[in-house]
Each structure stands twice: as C-alpha cells, then as structure tokens.
Amino acid sequence: MKQWLQIFLTAGLFIGVNQHVLAEDSLVDQRVEDELKTADQRFVITPHKVNYILPYTYNDSPNVDPYITLSKDENAEEVIDNAEAKFQISFKFPLWYNVFGDNGHLYFAYTNQSYWQVYNKEISSPFRETNHEPEMFMLFNNDWEVAGLRNSFWGVGAVHQSNGKSGSLSRSWNRLYGTMVFDRGPFALGLKAWWRIPEDEKETPDSPEGDDNPDIEDYMGNFEVTAAYGLDEHMFTLMARNNLQNPNKGSIEFTWSYPILGNLRLYTQYFNGYGESMIDYNHHNQRIGIGVSIGDIL
Template identity: 75%
Template sequence: MADSLVEERVKDELETSEKPFVITPHKANYLLPVTYQTRPNSHPFEIKYPDEDIAVDEMEAKFQISFKFPLWYNVFGDNGHLFFAYTNQSYWQVYNKDASSPFRETNHEPEMFMLFNNDWEVAGLTNSFWGFGIVHQSNGQSQILSRSWNRIYGTMVFDRGPFALALKAWWRIPEDEKEDPTDPRGDDNPDIGDYMGNFELTGVYGLGDHRFTMLLRNNLSSDNRGAVEVTWSYPIIGNLRLYTQYFNGYGESLIDYNHHNQRIGIGVALNDIL
C-alpha cells in the first residue's frame, strides 16, 4: 500500500515544529494570479457607494496564507496537542484599473484547537485524528459591508494510503440582533448558516506526485444551498506546485456568503493538502 498522506504530513510538521523561524502550514497556501468568476457580486458596494459607478471585474487574483504553531504538545500525558492557527484569504481586483485595482475582500480567520492522535479502524480507514476548536472569521469591514461569525467545531480525519478524508462540523455561537442596520453591534449576517451550512467534508487523493482534493459544504436542507471546491496540484520546482482550483456554490468569501458564483483559477501553491 502507498504511504499515508496524513503520516507524511505529520512527519514533515514534526521535523520543523521546534525550529525557529519556520512557519508550519495549516490550510493550503496558494497564489492564483488569474481567476475567472461567472457572476461578480457588485451589489454590496453599490449599496455602500450609491453615487459611484462600481463594477466588479470577472477576472481577479486570489490568494490564501495559512499557518499554525503548537502551543502545547501532549497536554494529557502522551496525547492532546493545542494549536493556534491563522488563515488570510484575499480577492484582489488587480486587473480593474478603472477602480484603482482594489482588494475587493479579505477574510481573517484566527482559531485555536485541540487535536488528539487516534488509531480507530472504521470501514477500512484509520481515524488518525479527532479534535475540537473555536474559530472567528470576519472580513474586517464596517457597517453594511461587515461580515463575521464565531463557531465551535469538531473534526475527524480518516486515511488509508493515498486517500484521506476529513469531516468538520460546527455550531455557530449566537449573537444579538441588530437594533438598526447601521449599528456596529449585533449580528451582521443572521442567515449565514443557511448558506454556509453546518459541516464540510474534504477528500484528498494522491496519485504519484499529483494531488486531488474535493471539498463539499452543506446544511442538508431542502433548499440545496452549499458549495463544492475541487483542486489539482503537481510539483514544478522544490516545494512549489502548479495549482488549479474550481469553486461552485455559496460562501466562497464572507461578502459573498449568500451569493452563488463559479470560479476557476490557476497559479502556484506551497503545500499540497489542506
């Protein structure tokens, strides 16, 4: 049987975790200098700037920076590892010269989580890890463009050779209703769970040096909202990989949480699995 993708990832992380000035990847780190979206969402900006001619281009750049570092290994004897992580995902209208090439949206996602090693066998797969955490996600905007939510989540990782499967489910921490739409206090997006769902399932498959991933997110309701994201990567030099990404659904970014869109992009990535 081929080597386990999860074991390879853990081995690489342990080799660098105690080294100073070395950042450990959390989610995928990538740069997509060219992406095309089928339904650009200009509506939020038209509301905030009613006197300006706002147009979002179909073409834009997208990138993600994601890292983590251990706070405490073996919290409970020989198991239980506490981590802090941060993910930044940005959408850059770099080709929109008429609007001075602005950053259209940037999402910030700090989180803290506990991860436990495990060796349960389930349907031929090894449940290598399980854990739980708390995560905040926001776009750093104010008033009508502000989007944010806080969640408590649980996660389990299964693997067998070149295949890995991760299940993540969450519960949103409730917020007070706004008394006025312009009030900075209160819930910016009370219906976000209807679009972003309450769980996601991520599969990874390695075929030689190729890496394929698929993410499915849903809330299992009859309205069929959710999202799917598919990626492919292949090494080109050193740790640098050719990276392609396709997204279809709701909630690619917080500003678009209730907007359906499709996007395809190509670029480079530094790590091959989420």
C-alpha cells in the same frame, strides 16, 4: 517526537504532501514525515491550510450588490471585474503539548484569504475582500479502524471569521467545531461539523452592533467533507459543504496540483456555490483559477 508532530495536521483535518506519494504510502504519515524534518528549527512556520497564490481567477458572476448599496450608484455593477487575483496565507504554532498525559495538543492558527482586483485599473486595483480567520484548537492522536479506514485524528476548536469591514459591508461569525480524519494509503477523508455561537439581533439595519449576517448558516452550512487522493505526484482534493436543510445552498471546491520546483506546485482551483468569501456568503459564485502553492495541503 513523531507522535507530537502528528498533531500538525490542521484542526479542519487538512492533509497534504510535499513530495512523491507511492500507492502504498499514507498521506497522513507522509505529512508527519515532512514536518519532522523541520521540527527542531526554531524559525520555521508550519502551514495550516494550503498557502497559494492564484494570479488569475475568473468569476462569471461577481457579487456587485453590496457595492451598489454602498455607493447608491446604478453604474456600480460595472466597477467589479470578472478577473482578479486570489491568495491565501495560513499558518499555525503549538501552545501546549500533551495537555492530557501523552495526548491532547493545543494550537493557535491564523488564515488570511484575499481577493485582489489587480487588473481593475479604473478603480486603482483595490483589495475587494480580505477574510481573517484566527482559531484555537485541540487535536488528539487516534488509531481506530472504521470501515477499512484508519481514524487517525480527532479534534475540537473555536474559530472567528470576519472581513474586518464596517457598516453594510461587515460580515462575521464565531463557531465551535469538531473534526475527524480518516485515511488509507493515498486516500484521506476529513469531516468537520460546527455550531454557530448566537449573536444579538441588530436594533436597526445601520446599527454597528449585532448580527451582520443572521442567515449565514443557510448558505455556509454547518458541516463540510473534504477528500484527498494522491496519484503519483498529482494531488486531487474535493470539498463539499452543506446543511441538509431548507434553504439548501451549499458549495463544492475542487483542486489539482503538481510539483514544478521543490515544494512549489502548479495549483488549480474550481469553486461553485455559496460562501466562497464572507462578503459573498449569500451569493452564488463560479470561479476557476490557476497559480502556484507552497507544498500541497487539502
């Protein structure tokens, strides 16, 4: 059973802890131990990526261009507030254990990330953007030693991501990816690389079929590196995404969290770069937010 539960690490190699992590403890092993406690409870939903709500975030340069184009109103840039709420809901569940003898475990996961103009009463506080990300992945247990780190897991998967909109606001892409996770004590490192599945070119700019964002890899890249470090009850994570080509845009995201009540943690997030959301894939954002998370997952 413990071997099976190790696969509850996400395909993107997101690692986390819900309780105190000692210096000699492994973040990966702690995650496995935490999920063992709920393994036999039929109605427990297992987290995939971190589940959080940031009631207040501030973006110094909101992306207004799509809305100006849509409304054809020169004053549209005044509609989007700098302050908004941001939240993420992410879960997964197993489809098939031990596909290849005693290894290889198939999962389905879904992540919803939303940006809510909750303080913008002038336009009735709409959801500015909501991204949907269903995925299927296969994860394998491993115990290789590489440069002093344990290569705990590797996996492959397929993921669709879109904002569920139409017309000029539509954004989407499909990818195949590979992942690996390494850990040693309070440090964990996740590597993820992907290949975008090609789409047909649009026949006209207004055509409902075809690629809505053919240059998305220039901004969202084709790989990301995510690191986590547990210091007593503090959890620090850093994500860097890039493509190492021209044009080279990329992004970084830094988070810090600290337990405040049970599995509820104070959660802060700083993002700088391109691709924070689908509608903003080619827009440079600098956002800082504060809120709470349930547990803490890289």
